[in-house]
Amino acid sequence: MKIAVLYGGTSGEREVSLSTGKGIIQALKNKGHDVVGIDFSPEKISEILKLDVDMVFIGLHGRFGEDGRIQGLLDMVGLPYVGSGVLASALAMDKAKSKQIFSSNGILTARSESYDVTKRETFDSIQKHIEATFNLPFVIKPNQEGSTLGLTIVKEASQIRKGIETAAQSDSTILVEEYIGGREVTVPVVGQKGKEQALPVIEIIPKNDYYDFDSKYKPGGSEHxxxxxxxxxLTERLKEEAVLAHQLLGCEVYSRVDFIINENNEPIILEVNTLPGMTPTSLFPDSAQEVGWSYDDLIQKFVELSSSHK
Structure with a gap:
């Protein structure tokens, strides 16, 4: 097939997306496809409109890639693509909305509140509300940024204001949630709609205090x-809840669902990633290897699943 790979992008996760794109392009070539790579940014929309390909593989992360916007553009021009559509992408990216869906369907989530931070003059009242609502430690993060960018774990009240300001740089809505200590795990989900399966659960042991940007992407930053x-x-429950979360949001083809296992040995869902990192050393390919799928096979599988339903 002739496949265009979109990678790079303009979000805070650009660097990761560059290596995701490189991995996907190589895998598709190894599988005999004719590949066009596009380091995408919104200025390059005209290039997308002129694309003459059978399918688009989205290797973008974060804003303009994972939030449903590029999916909407591709839908309009009638280009099939790999992965979730507009609504599932937008919902998964909006942590506050997706958490409401999970908790109303029996999946445990951390207690949280979202705040509109478009006006700086509201920061004082937001800070007061946070102080009255949450016990230390808690987390302040942008509602729609990935890779723990803009995230603060607030251990002392003096850090609240800075945490609000940091998160507000990345988004117009911030999310404050109780901090849940415990074991970090993630569950890849793959398959046709209604027939999804969970791949082996991965535990992430970060070298830093918590799984931050460096732990995720620097060599040796964390152990899988x-x-x-x-x-x-517990393994079965995690797999069932991962597939359920994927289905509740309406995800397609693949996703990766992150959880924390709290002190009572219960899984608390963090988020669903509709375009998880796909560098050859990323979590999803690591898990796929456990069931005997090489990185190239995995990428090919995504293409086949997408061809069969779009």
């Missing part, structure tokens, strides 16, 4: 344990 050493019933 696949499959995670968890008892069978």
């Amino acid at each position: 344990i696949v499959p995670a050493h968890l008892d069978l019933s």
Whole structure:
């Protein structure tokens, strides 16, 4: 097939997307496809409108890639693409909205509040509300940024204002949620709509205090344990809830669902990533390897699943 790969982008996750794109392009070539790579930015929309390809593989992360906008553009011009559509992408990106959907369907989430931070003069009252509502420690983060960018773990009241300001630089809405300590795990989900399966659960052991940007993307920043050493019933629950979360948002083809296992051994969902990192050392390919799929096979599988339903 002739496939265009969109990568790079303009979000805070550009660097990661560059290596995701490189990996996908190489894998598609290895599988015999004719590949066009586009380092995408909104100024290049005319290039997308002129594309003459069978399919688009979106290797973007964060804003303009993962939030449904590029999917809407491709839908309008009738170009099939790999992965979730407009609504699922937008919902998954909006942490506050997706959490409402999860908790109303019985998936445990951390208690949280969202705040509109478009006007600086409201920061004082937001700070007061946060102080009255949350016990330390808690997390302040942008509602729609990925890769823990703009995130602050607030351990002392003196950090609240800075946390609001940092998160507000990345988004017009911020999310404050209780901090849940515990084991970090993630579950890749793949398959046709209604027939999705969860791949082996991965435990992430960060070298830093928590799984931040460096832990995610720097070599040796974290250790991945696949499959995670968890008892069978917890493993099954994580897999079931990951598939359910994927389906509740209406995701397609693949996603990766992040959880924290709290001190009571319960999974608390963090978020669904509709375009998880796909560098050859990323979490999703790591898990796929456990069931015998090479990186190239995995990318090919996404293409086949997308061809069969779009």
